[in-house]
Structure formats: structure tokens, C-alpha cells
Amino acid sequence: MTSQFEYGSISSLQEIQRLGEIIQQCFGGSPNDWERYLNRIGAENFRVLRQGERAIAGLGIYHMGQWYGGKILSMAGIAAVGVPPEDRGKGIAYELLSRAIEELYQLGVPISVLYPATQALYRKVGYEQGGSFCRWELSVASIWLQERNLSIYPVSPINYTIFEDIYNQQAQVNNGNLVRHRAIWEQVLEPPKEEAIYAYLIGSENEPEGYIIFTQNREKQESAIEIRDWAILTASAAKRLWTFLGDHRSQIGKISWRGSPFDPFLLLLPEQTAKIIDRMNWMLRIIDVPSALSKRGYPMGLEAELHLEVRDDLLAANNGKFCLSVSEGRGEVTKGGKGTFQIDIRSLASLYTGFLTPQQLQLLDRLKATQEDLETARLLFSGSHPWMADFF
Structure with missing residues (x-):
């Protein structure tokens, strides 16, 4: 599958026009709407997937930040994921998103957020419900x-x-x-x-x-x-x-x-x-587990350790054991540890934002942990219900 496609930035005016046609067909709108949207985000922040010399899909990336625990994390907002109807059902959207996530990891972006038109696709690449609109x-x-x-x-x-x-x-x-x-x-x-x-x-x-x-x-x-x-x-x-x-x-x-x-x-x-x-509900993906866990804020006055074992089917670097140590509202992550808090990358997203408690995730068979670890995680990721007033 990978050898069939090339992923990258827009390379020509013809690709700008082609991506505009794809997005207009997928989401509606006029050529003027596309021109305004392109200028706002910047052509450099769009990505296309090519088959041969033909652009067959694309998306836009908003590089911005998001607040968690009173701290700002760099966040990539994914928008306008478009595949024309004649090319759907071939795994193209999965390939496009997988490549984008790999790029974000290489750039050191800790988290990504999007609004799903369909959850099934985005869950395949590690996104899960993270907050409300x-x-x-x-x-x-x-x-x-x-x-x-x-x-x-x-x-x-x-x-x-x-x-x-x-x-x-x-x-x-x-x-x-x-x-x-x-x-x-x-x-x-x-x-x-x-x-x-x-x-x-x-x-x-x-x-x-x-x-x-x-x-x-x-x-x-x-x-x-x-x-x-x-x-x-x-x-x-x-x-x-x-x-x-x-x-x-x-x-x-x-x-x-x-x-x-x-x-x-x-x-x-x-x-x-x-x-x-x-x-x-919008969806979030943890792009870099150690970075995401260490850069968010945590409750002041809480001294705790959480020994995670994470499974990520897409990004190998996120697999394995991580020890999160929290003190004075800050987190530090080291490789290794006991791995007593077992969770997949999607469920970690819902826990990370505070959208679901660890007890709720355990009820859904989305994690395995001791009662002590469940209570520690509940305290670490407590806070206001995650939400946004902005749609992108």
C-alpha cells in the first residue's frame, strides 16, 4: 500500500486547484470559499496524497496550542480531510492520515485534534473522543x-x-x-x-x-x-x-x-x-506519549507516580512502558517502570483530556490497572470537562 502513494506538501498551482476541487466536492462551497480558506491556513499547511502524478486526497493542518492543566501544549488541528467519491473505499484516507501522523511525530508535536465526519476512520489511526463542542x-x-x-x-x-x-x-x-x-x-x-x-x-x-x-x-x-x-x-x-x-x-x-x-x-x-x-465530541490523538504526558499540567500538591504500559499500532515509539512522575504540578516521563496501568493509545486520549475517568474506561474494558493506580490516575487527570468553542 505504501509504495503506491507519495505524501507531501502542495507542489504546484495545479495541485492547489486540484485540492480545491476535492475539498469543494467533499464539503461544499465555491471556488471563492476555497481561496479564502487556503489563504487563511496557508498553502504550506496543506498536505496531499499522490498516486503517480495525480493528487487523490488532501488535508489541512492548523498549528496552534491547547490548554491542559493550566499549561499550553503544541497541537496540530487536522481539517478538511478530503477524498473524492470515486477513490473512496481503497484505504486512501487511512494512508493520508497515517502519513500525516508520522510527520507530526517527526516534528515533535505532542497531540492532534480533529472533528470527525466519521469516527471509524479516525479510530483506526489512534484518535478517540476527547472533549465536547x-x-x-x-x-x-x-x-x-x-x-x-x-x-x-x-x-x-x-x-x-x-x-x-x-x-x-x-x-x-x-x-x-x-x-x-x-x-x-x-x-x-x-x-x-x-x-x-x-x-x-x-x-x-x-x-x-x-x-x-x-x-x-x-x-x-x-x-x-x-x-x-x-x-x-x-x-x-x-x-x-x-x-x-x-x-x-x-x-x-x-x-x-x-x-x-x-x-x-x-x-x-x-x-x-x-x-x-x-x-x-471532538477527537484527540496522542502523537508523542512522553512529550504529551510531561508537558500538560497536573494538580498542585499532588506527588504521584503512574506506571503505564501503552499500545500504539501506528507509532512504534509510543509502545512500551513509561513512568510518569508528578510533583508541584509538573510531570516527568522516563522509559520503563512496572507497567501496571495498561492502556491503548485511543483510551489514553480520553483519559488524558479528562473526558473519561479511568474507572469509566475500566468499565468499558479499555484499560487494566490496580485500584491504587486507578485512583492515582483519577487524581492526575482531574479538572474541568474538556471543551472547545471553536470548530475547524
Whole structure:
């Protein structure tokens, strides 16, 4: 199989055009959409699989970061995995992804994340569910907060650098949140269907405590606010923001936003009227086991060792025994150890992010461990439920 294909970067304008045709057919869109997408990610961050001189598949890679345990890890976001329909069912997507994962390992990238169109393919190359992406909806009439102690003022012109520091302060305490690629920010600030984008800062101009970016549209005879992005650093900012949204009730029927399935700011509302209207789980792959385990953060005050034995059918370097030693919130990994915590690379992904507990994975026959090791692992990988507000 390997000898039939060549994997690599885009090598010509003809390949750019061919990859655009593949992605447009697989995901919809126009040539203008493809040109905009290409420019955002950068042609150098796309990969193609060739058979002979013909490009038969491709994907894009977002090089960015992701927060775990209060620490940033380099992360490769895989997007736009495209194989034309006439070439499907031949193992081409598996070959493309396997080659990409091998490249990421050589580059020293510890983890990779993607949104699956189908789980079966990505599980074959070691990805597993790692966190949540949710879309919420709330009737504006149900808010009824009257907290106006903080100022809220519009931002114009709108530039993501105004909001980036506030966003990063919120992201660092939420497992799975991104250190956003510029293309993600541009996606946030691009209005759909030429709608106007509104942006506001909350608090003082010198030290804002939050922001909101949104559009207003009309759906089925009802006007709605779609929150493109928001970040809230204090309870006062959260109350002021809910009040601001509630003040739209005379003209706006509902609001929607993307976030965690366990949104803490909903606790401030008088009733449980917000509903999750869409939810999916993104998938993560551990690319480099020692690097991923040593670079994430761990609970302060916990001194512990976990003796893992990992199985990875794709990357041989991830196979074997590893001892994770944690002290003062930091992890150190050495080869060897007792291997009493036995787990495959996919299950390690769900444990690593905190998406599933070791006890839950054991119940599913996804790991073997002593009760002592299970409790140690539970403490090591505890934290907020992993989620992202960004789709790529």
C-alpha cells in the first residue's frame, strides 16, 4: 500500500486547484470559499496524497496550542480531510492520515485534534473522543438580570488583538480550549451572509473583564442573536453581560452560543431555561506519549507516580512502558517502570483530556490497572470537562 502513494506538501498551482476541487466536492462551497480558506491556513499547511502524478486526497493542518492543566501544549488541528467519491473505499484516507501522523511525530508535536465526519476512520489511526463542542439556545425573555455596575461599550473597528488577552485568560483555566490560530480568529470575525458584527468590551478600558462578539439575524419570523465569541473573567462581568443580552428582549427572541456542556455562567440565571440544541465530541490523538504526558499540567500538591504500559499500532515509539512522575504540578516521563496501568493509545486520549475517568474506561474494558493506580490516575487527570468553542 505504501509504495503506491507519495505524501507531501502542495507542489504546484495545479495541485492547489486540484485540492480545491476535492475539498469543494467533499464539503461544499465555491471556488471563492476555497481561496479564502487556503489563504487563511496557508498553502504550506496543506498536505496531499499522490498516486503517480495525480493528487487523490488532501488535508489541512492548523498549528496552534491547547490548554491542559493550566499549561499550553503544541497541537496540530487536522481539517478538511478530503477524498473524492470515486477513490473512496481503497484505504486512501487511512494512508493520508497515517502519513500525516508520522510527520507530526517527526516534528515533535505532542497531540492532534480533529472533528470527525466519521469516527471509524479516525479510530483506526489512534484518535478517540476527547472533549465536547456544544451549541446552546436561550430565550431572551427568561434572563431578567438587572446588574449594571460595570460599563459596557462598543468596539470599532473590530480587531481580534483587542480581545486576545481576555480570551487567553479564560482559556487557560478550561481544558481543551485553544491557543487560537489566526485563521480561527478571522473565522470568528467574518460575518455570515454579510450580516453586521457587533463587539463590546465590559469593565474599564484599561482592564476589561470580558467581551462579546455577535450578529443579529431573523429566523422563522423571530429575531435572534448569535454569539460568535465571548469571554468572561469575573462574576460582575457575567452578570453585566446577561443584563445586556436581556435588554434586547423587546426585539430579540433568543440567543445562541457555543461552549461547554457545563457552562458555569448559567448558574446566574433565575431558571434552567437554556437548552443544548447541538452537541458533538471532538477527537484527540496522542502523537508523542512522553512529550504529551510531561508537558500538560497536573494538580498542585499532588506527588504521584503512574506506571503505564501503552499500545500504539501506528507509532512504534509510543509502545512500551513509561513512568510518569508528578510533583508541584509538573510531570516527568522516563522509559520503563512496572507497567501496571495498561492502556491503548485511543483510551489514553480520553483519559488524558479528562473526558473519561479511568474507572469509566475500566468499565468499558479499555484499560487494566490496580485500584491504587486507578485512583492515582483519577487524581492526575482531574479538572474541568474538556471543551472547545471553536470548530475547524
